[in-house]
Amino acid sequence: GPPPMCFLSHLWGRARRLGGGSEKNFLLPLHRIDQPCTGAVVLGKTSKAGSRVAKAWRDGLVTKEYLCVVIGPPLSTMRQASTRVGNEKDPDDSDTYELCGYLRKDEGGGRRRKIHGSRSVIVERADPKPSSTENDGDGGRRGRLCRLTWRHVKTIDDDGTDWKRHALVPSPPSRQHCHLISVKTSTGARHQVRAMLAFLAGAAVAGDLRYGKNGVMAAMPDASVALHARSVDLSRVAVGTSDLSKPFVAPVPALWREVFGIVEADVTSK
Numbered sequence: 001g002p003p004p005m006c007f008l009s010h011l012w013g014r015a016r017r018l019g020g021g022s023e024k025n026f027l028l029p030l031h032r033i034d035q036p037c038t039g040a041v042v043l044g045k046t047s048k049a050g051s052r053v054a055k056a057w058r059d060g061l062v063t064k065e066y067l068c069v070v071i072g073p074p075l076s077t078m079r080q081a082s083t084r085v086g087n088e089k090d091p092d093d094s095d096t097y098e099l100c101g102y103l104r105k106d107e108g109g110g111r112r113r114k115i116h117g118s119r120s121v122i123v124e125r126a127d128p129k130p131s132s133t134e135n136d137g138d139g140g141r142r143g144r145l146c147r148l149t150w151r152h153v154k155t156i157d158d159d160g161t162d163w164k165r166h167a168l169v170p171s172p173p174s175r176q177h178c179h180l181i182s183v184k185t186s187t188g189a190r191h192q193v194r195a196m197l198a199f200l201a202g203a204a205v206a207g208d209l210r211y212g213k214n215g216v217m218a219a220m221p222d223a224s225v226a227l228h229a230r231s232v233d234l235s236r237v238a239v240g241t242s243d244l245s246k247p248f249v250a251p252v253p254a255l256w257r258e259v260f261g262i263v264e265a266d267v268t269s270k
Contacts, residue, residue, distance in 0.1 A: 027043045027044070027045065028043060028044040028047065028050040029041060029042075029043055029044075030042045030043060030044050030050060030053045030054065030057075031057065031062075031064070031188055031232070032188070033229045034190075034191060034194070034225070034227070036207075036208075036219075036223065036224045036225045037224065037225060037227045037228065037229065038224060038227075038228045038229070038250070038253050039066070039227075039228045039229025039230060039250045040229050040230070040231060040232050040248045040249065040250035041229070042232050042234070042248055048239075048240075049239045049240070049242070052237060052238070052239050053234065053237055053239065056234070056236065056237040057186075057188065060186045060187075061186075061236040061237060062186060062232065062233065062234055062236075062237065063184055063185075063186055063232075063233040064184065064185055064186075064188070064229060064231070064232050064233070065182060065183065065184050065229075065230045065231045065233070065247075066182070066183040066184075066185075066193055066227060066228060066229055066230055067153070067180065067181075067182055067183075067227075067228045067230045067252065067267060068180075068181060068183060068193065068197070068205050068206075068226055068227045068228065069156065069178060069179070069180050069181075069205065069206040069226035069256070069260055069262070070178070070179055070181060070197060070201075070203035070204065070205055070206065070226075071176050071177070071178050071203065071204055071205075071206050071212075072176065072177065072201075072202050072203035072204055073177065073202050073203065074177050075152060075155070075177065075179060077202065078097075078179075078201045078202070078203050079097055081099075081200060081201045081202060082097035082098060082099050082150070082200075082201060083097060083098045083099075083100070083128045084096070084097055084098075085097060085098050085149055095151050095152060096149050096150070096151045097149065097150055097151070098128055098147060098148070098149050098150075099147070099148050099149075099150070099196050099197070099200045099201060100125070100126045100127070100128040100145070100146070100147045101123040101124055101125050101126050101145075101146060101196055101199065101200055102123065102124045102126050102142040102143035102144065102145055102146075103121050103122075103123055103143050103144050103146050103189050103190075103191075103192060103195060103196075104121060104122060104124075104142065104143030104144070105120075105121055105122075106120040106121055106122045120191065120195075120210055120211075121143075121189075121190060121191050121192075121195050122195070122199065123195050123196055123198075123199035123200060124142060124143065125199075125200055126142075126145055128147075144187075144189055146185070146187050146189050146192050146196065147185065147186075147187070148183050148184065148185040148192065148193060148196055149183070149184050149185075150181050150182065150183045150184075150197075150201075151181065151182050152179060152180075152181055153179075153180045153181055153182050153266065153267065154179070154180040154262070154266050155177075155178070155179055155180075156178035156179060156180060156260050156261065156262075178206070178260070179203075180260070180262055180266065182230070182267075183197075191210075191211070193205075193227060194208055194210070194211045194225070194227060195211055197211075198211040198212070199211075205225050205226055205227050206220065206225065206226035206260075207219045207220035207223075207224060207225040207226050208225045208226075208227075220255065220259065221255065221258075221259065222255060224253075224255070226256070226259075226260070228250065228252065228253055228256075229250060230249065230250060230267070231247040231248060231249045231250070232247060232248045233247040234247070234248075235247070251264055252264050252266075252267060
């Protein structure tokens with residue numbers, strides 16, 4: 001068949017009157033997701049809407065939630081590698097954890113670049129409570145300071161699922177653990193979620209050949225990685241008369257049911 005078409009080219013070719021301003025074919029991606037990932041992508045229909053959302057993103061007013069299936073150490077090990085984020089009423093009663101690190105481009109050469117690609121990033125752990133001289137901007141030599149929070153949603157049971165049959169882990173698979181987690185971030189650094197989970201928590205996203213050094217040996221059946229942009233929350237952004245009170249939500253990928261036994265109810269019930 002024909003080669004896959006760029007998503008924007010597909011929209012422009014099939015529906016040329018999607019724009020909301022004087023340019024009826026105006027569509028501006030307001031963020032991006034990694035090529036092998038799935039999920040929600042929000043497009044601006046006017047340049048003014050695009051600029052306002054872009055500014056809100058820089059100001060940390062936009063929140064993205066991801067769903068991802070990770071393979072690696074036990075859940076307790078992932079939690080030990082993270083910082084617990086307590087709630088205001090009871091700091092000890094929280095299932096949310098934070099990872100904080102500096103992301104920078106991997107300048108390594110030779111075999112490492114050949115295997116992982118020149119656009120990979122590496123992560124250096126950072127203090128979750130930085131000094132007043134640090135910020136969440138682009139950073140300096142150490143890289144860009146990024147944060148994410150995560151919480152456990154579901155442990156993938158061996159019964160009735162095919163994740164081991166799909167050879168997503170090496171032998172012996174009994175030493176690998178598989179979990180569905182929810183991740184939230186207000187930044188959009190390249191490969192942020194995939195790299196931070198792998199480098200800082202030791203848990204690779206299932207099917208991730210680039211950062212899956214902790215057990216992931218093969219891609220998903222459709223060559224994707226199990227990272228899904230679940231929602232984009234623009235409720236704190238004012239864009240004309242648009243009602244942005246509810247987040248943009250993308251349903252759980254159908255393939256996840258076959259491989260991991262994950263269905264929409266597993267997420268919406270949490």
